[in-house]
Amino acid sequence: MHTSNTIDFSASAVEVAKRLLGSTLVREVEGTLMAGRIVETESYDETDAASHSYRGVTPRTQIMFGPAGFAYVYFTYGMHYCFNVVTGKTGQGSAVLIRALEPLEGLDTMTVNRKTGPNQLTNGPAKLCQALQIDRSLNGHNLTTSPLYITSQPPVAPSKITQTTRVGISKDTHRLWRFYVTGNLFVSRP
């Protein structure tokens, strides 16, 4: 059988959100490498009133409607960035928000960027962007290439995934579209 470990980002946002758990997000900045294991995700799509894509294509959301496997980075609350992986077929407005990482490499650089201790480096969507220096300049970046890419790892077993409602939204709050690795120390809200 074929044993490719590549994630099919053109699957649904829910499928990709689960499948991304356990994979590694890698960031390179001026020769420095930072990496973390993805331990918490959320799904968004155009059928979903909580999603930026719900109202259709706008200058901000057009990347969500493009091909899968690209970065959607948005700015929010006047000071924070959040990082998503675009999913689904071209023309569908869907993405997976990366909400938390388990730091693996480059912790010294992350600590400088965050000015906090090891448990608070990447346990939230805006925190991990600050730690990994992810900002608007990476919006639309192809996530198979430097300086920001994902290396697929074997899936986390479904029995080790906790599924809950999403954080920080006011519409479509009932959807169970948040996924995290059960018991992981770096989840934003265990």
Added chain:
DNA sequence: TGCCTGATGTTCT
């Protein structure tokens, strides 16, 4: 431990 609030600017109505 948990609730409340201020910071701060972009996006869309």
Added chain:
DNA sequence: GAACATCAGGCAC
């Protein structure tokens, strides 16, 4: 003009 896929710090308990 309102809302916002957040975070850190302050204060009450």
